[in-house]
Amino acid sequence: MKRLYLTLFICLSWAIGILQAQSLEKNIEDRLREFFTNYETSYANIGKSRLDKFVVDHDKKRLDIYANKNFGYQPFTEENTTAIYRSLKQLLPGPVNYYDLTVYADGQPIENLVPNAFRSKKEDKSRQYGKIDYKGDPWVANTSRPFEITRGLQNRHLAVWQSHGRYYKNDKKQWVWQRPRLFGTAEDLFTQSIVVPYLIPMLENAGAVVFTPRERDWQRQEVIVDNNTCTPGSKYLEINYKKDKWQPTDKPGFAQKYLIYRDGNNPFTDGTARFIPTQPKPEKAFAEWIPNIPEKGRYAVYVSYQTLPESVTDAKYLVFHNGGVTEFKVNQQIGGGTWVYLGTFEFDKGANDYGMVVLSNESKQKGVVCADAVRFGGGMGNIVRGNGTSGLPRYLEGARYWAQWAGMPYSVYSKSNGTNDYNDDINTRSLMTNYLSGGSVYNPYEPGLKVPFELALALHSDAGYKDDNALVGTLGIYTTDTNDGKLNSGISRYASRDLADMVLTGLRQDISARFGIPWARRSLWNRNYSETRLPAIPSVIIESLSHQNFADLTLGFDPTFQFTVGRSVYKSILKYLANMHGTDYTVQPLPVNHFAIREGKKKHTFELSWLPVEDALEPTATPQGYIVYTRIGYGGWDNGVYVKRPNYTVEDVEPGLVYSFKVTAVNRGGESFPSEILAAYQAKRSKGTILLVNAFDRTCGPATVNTSTQQGFDLRQHPGIPYIQSPAFCGYQQNFDRTKAGKETAEGLGYTDASLEGMLIAGNTFDYPFVHGKAIQAAGRYSFVSCSDEAFESNAVNPDDYFMIDLIYGGDNKSIPAAVSRKLTDYCAHGGRILISGSYLISNTSSGTSESSAALRNLLKFAPGGSLPAGGSGGLTGTGIRFSIPRSANAESYAVPTPECLLPTGSSFAAFAYDDGNYAAGTAYRGNYRTFALGFPFESIRGAAERAHIMKAILGFFEAK
Numbered sequence: 001m002k003r004l005y006l007t008l009f010i011c012l013s014w015a016i017g018i019l020q021a022q023s024l025e026k027n028i029e030d031r032l033r034e035f036f037t038n039y040e041t042s043y044a045n046i047g048k049s050r051l052d053k054f055v056v057d058h059d060k061k062r063l064d065i066y067a068n069k070n071f072g073y074q075p076f077t078e079e080n081t082t083a084i085y086r087s088l089k090q091l092l093p094g095p096v097n098y099y100d101l102t103v104y105a106d107g108q109p110i111e112n113l114v115p116n117a118f119r120s121k122k123e124d125k126s127r128q129y130g131k132i133d134y135k136g137d138p139w140v141a142n143t144s145r146p147f148e149i150t151r152g153l154q155n156r157h158l159a160v161w162q163s164h165g166r167y168y169k170n171d172k173k174q175w176v177w178q179r180p181r182l183f184g185t186a187e188d189l190f191t192q193s194i195v196v197p198y199l200i201p202m203l204e205n206a207g208a209v210v211f212t213p214r215e216r217d218w219q220r221q222e223v224i225v226d227n228n229t230c231t232p233g234s235k236y237l238e239i240n241y242k243k244d245k246w247q248p249t250d251k252p253g254f255a256q257k258y259l260i261y262r263d264g265n266n267p268f269t270d271g272t273a274r275f276i277p278t279q280p281k282p283e284k285a286f287a288e289w290i291p292n293i294p295e296k297g298r299y300a301v302y303v304s305y306q307t308l309p310e311s312v313t314d315a316k317y318l319v320f321h322n323g324g325v326t327e328f329k330v331n332q333q334i335g336g337g338t339w340v341y342l343g344t345f346e347f348d349k350g351a352n353d354y355g356m357v358v359l360s361n362e363s364k365q366k367g368v369v370c371a372d373a374v375r376f377g378g379g380m381g382n383i384v385r386g387n388g389t390s391g392l393p394r395y396l397e398g399a400r401y402w403a404q405w406a407g408m409p410y411s412v413y414s415k416s417n418g419t420n421d422y423n424d425d426i427n428t429r430s431l432m433t434n435y436l437s438g439g440s441v442y443n444p445y446e447p448g449l450k451v452p453f454e455l456a457l458a459l460h461s462d463a464g465y466k467d468d469n470a471l472v473g474t475l476g477i478y479t480t481d482t483n484d485g486k487l488n489s490g491i492s493r494y495a496s497r498d499l500a501d502m503v504l505t506g507l508r509q510d511i512s513a514r515f516g517i518p519w520a521r522r523s524l525w526n527r528n529y530s531e532t533r534l535p536a537i538p539s540v541i542i543e544s545l546s547h548q549n550f551a552d553l554t555l556g557f558d559p560t561f562q563f564t565v566g567r568s569v570y571k572s573i574l575k576y577l578a579n580m581h582g583t584d585y586t587v588q589p590l591p592v593n594h595f596a597i598r599e600g601k602k603k604h605t606f607e608l609s610w611l612p613v614e615d616a617l618e619p620t621a622t623p624q625g626y627i628v629y630t631r632i633g634y635g636g637w638d639n640g641v642y643v644k645r646p647n648y649t650v651e652d653v654e655p656g657l658v659y660s661f662k663v664t665a666v667n668r669g670g671e672s673f674p675s676e677i678l679a680a681y682q683a684k685r686s687k688g689t690i691l692l693v694n695a696f697d698r699t700c701g702p703a704t705v706n707t708s709t710q711q712g713f714d715l716r717q718h719p720g721i722p723y724i725q726s727p728a729f730c731g732y733q734q735n736f737d738r739t740k741a742g743k744e745t746a747e748g749l750g751y752t753d754a755s756l757e758g759m760l761i762a763g764n765t766f767d768y769p770f771v772h773g774k775a776i777q778a779a780g781r782y783s784f785v786s787c788s789d790e791a792f793e794s795n796a797v798n799p800d801d802y803f804m805i806d807l808i809y810g811g812d813n814k815s816i817p818a819a820v821s822r823k824l825t826d827y828c829a830h831g832g833r834i835l836i837s838g839s840y841l842i843s844n845t846s847s848g849t850s851e852s853s854a855a856l857r858n859l860l861k862f863a864p865g866g867s868l869p870a871g872g873s874g875g876l877t878g879t880g881i882r883f884s885i886p887r888s889a890n891a892e893s894y895a896v897p898t899p900e901c902l903l904p905t906g907s908s909f910a911a912f913a914y915d916d917g918n919y920a921a922g923t924a925y926r927g928n929y930r931t932f933a934l935g936f937p938f939e940s941i942r943g944a945a946e947r948a949h950i951m952k953a954i955l956g957f958f959e960a961k
Helices: 002-037 069-073 078-091 192-205 399-405 421-437 494-515 550-556 559-581 768-779 789-793 818-829 850-860 944-959
Strands: 051-057 062-067 100-105 140-142 157-161 167-169 174-176 209-211 223-225 235-239 247-253 271-277 286-290 297-303 315-321 324-330 340-347 356-360 368-371 374-376 453-462 474-478 521-526 539-546 593-599 606-611 625-632 641-643 647-650 658-667 678-681 689-694 703-706 711-714 783-788 804-810 833-838 862-867 875-878 881-884 900-904 909-914 920-926 930-934
Touching (some): 140 340, 167 421, 315 368, 324 340, 356 368, 399 421, 453 494, 453 559, 593 789, 606 658, 641 647, 678 768, 689 768, 689 789, 768 804, 768 944, 875 920
Parallel strands (some): 062 100, 689 804, 900 920
Antiparallel strands (some): 051 062, 315 356, 625 641, 625 658, 658 678, 862 900, 909 920
């Protein structure tokens, strides 16, 4: 009986234990489901989290918790992972809350998903390069750079691209964009406006060698100079030295045999290449490429060569351009048989001996240098698909077509064997990067050209919209589930997640800080995308914002936003690679301000001064020196002079020449973007000196429409003011009906025509003191200097020192500060002379108190007369001539859609009139002081001769007694 009771007791205890265990596990499950169902994070918009499963081991006192993929979309930090574990321990029933907990998301414990760069504890060495590093010479090095980069991206090789491009849709037999035309743009165009003018230069200013699988040069012209074939009027020359003679290589080279290329044609197998032994002494043998430039302008310079068994790593190229000579060293042991970008330079029209590329045989190494073709300019698309080419500049086409022109194997740019250009274009970006990097330390087992690329980043703009004007924001994509979770160098593919996380974190911080808004951060997706699956190196897609969402594009079109995005991504790449290699870093500085030029105390000198700008977000971005760049007349920029302090004296100024200057700040991390451009001139027999004050530093996006029924961007009302120029716009928005949001047809909100495709919309060049100054030079014997409006406002210059002040307000709608008004009033009290021009003078002089605004307008002797409606003719009359200004978007000069009408007051009189309505366009006053006010920007006057005529008339008015 006792045995029976014992058996019953054991069974009962066992049953109770099972029931208790089941009850405990049900309790655990309920609490975990509640936690994940209610989980919210301010770090990112990740959607709904949930519990997938959990595994509890009571013997080992372990609890493994597996969350759904949405939970892994968020960025993990040491702080939020600690908080998650603390919350779970508090939530779970005892004794489980004392167990060892591990929460899994995205295939990893969440603490493993904290990027290495953000850790204070042990880092994950499996996703760092560590000892894997490239020790050779860079692919390309600018040896004329007047400073050294030691803590930036020097000798780092990066692949960066700007989403899609125009491609041939095989089933419809037509060229199309990857995304529809909406809100004046398309993704294929919009992303160019961030990557090309901002991100790539910032990376290169930090010392990186940047490759992009799409054409980077916006120049529509193209000149090829080659030993086999040349653009008409161009020349290829060879100079031999004693026994060293140029000889043909045993490898084929480039030759342009056709005007258009069909699928499979490879121009890099149609010609020959040349080589010559090197000499350690100063160069004695040369190859020269002299282009016949069709029109004056800026042209990218690409060289090509074949990699030979004895190729050297320091092939010396000299680029002769309008600003002088810039020297490059090219590592010909890598990257042979394709176009290799050197830089972009100003060239005069025609064939000139001061505009060419020279390769010498001088080298510190014994071997050979190879010469093939040199290409100037981006050119027009020349790849035939279906019945013709795209008809657009090459920079707007997809990577598939540039890769063919760049000599890539057919398997690289057409995996589909010509049947699906859309897929081919997507794959080409990665496959071209892999082919170029094959055989390098970062891609050691794949055959290729051995260029050591160590990361790839694709910047896209995503689709999607929100009815409530909320931001869609930024999304990051990476891929880990391929190649056994390894990259080709052997490190973990989670290195790509680290990069994506760092870029998104940086964008959220930088955009929010700069614009005072909570920038929307979306998810981190671990997805099977070609651009993140195929690359042999860490790779990410950054969906920067939604081109289909009005709130996103309102910011996205703003050049200040584009600069902020570019700088943020550059900084994240810098910090990421510093962590990958265990090195320190320094962030390149911000541009300087308070720039001013004065006549020097010594004869024939100018004194330049400026102030550095500290970056509140980056303590390392402090300038340690500066580069002063000089341009003479209509020439190009020189290679710059390094100075330690924020001032510089220009000596041996030649009277009769206009000098222009720009300044950058530098430190061990690289070089800032340039300042505005100022100009100065000493007349040979000067009658006095004029001060030009550049107050036009505005950039902006196009005019917005945002009412209860209408929404969009009205480029006719105002196309905006890009930074220098922009390719972002495809046409004019046709549909503003908010009820049609989300439709991608002609009836949908944002639908846009194609009238601006292929046009670079001109913006603010920051070079208008030169334009005004050339008119002064042509008009009479006056010298001039110039300064920024900040320098003028801060008393860095004395107005009484100058015969006249020319205030350049251009298309800037900022108010005139009270300090400037006081200085102008004091200047006029001493009999001063003021020329002021701009398209917002009424609004500029209407700020502040009504009393101060009225006093300023009274000083300048005009009253508000309204603005012309957009869409007018642009014609004017005055000073005895007819002339015009641009009223709509164009490629030559920023648009002035709604110039102002200035009405004369007191004893002033109307000096100019618009053709539209014969409204007064400017006033002139002669009394104890003299003023000339123009309701349109002086620099917008079309034609240098017309500007000179008008400036001469204004100077004559100021001189007359």
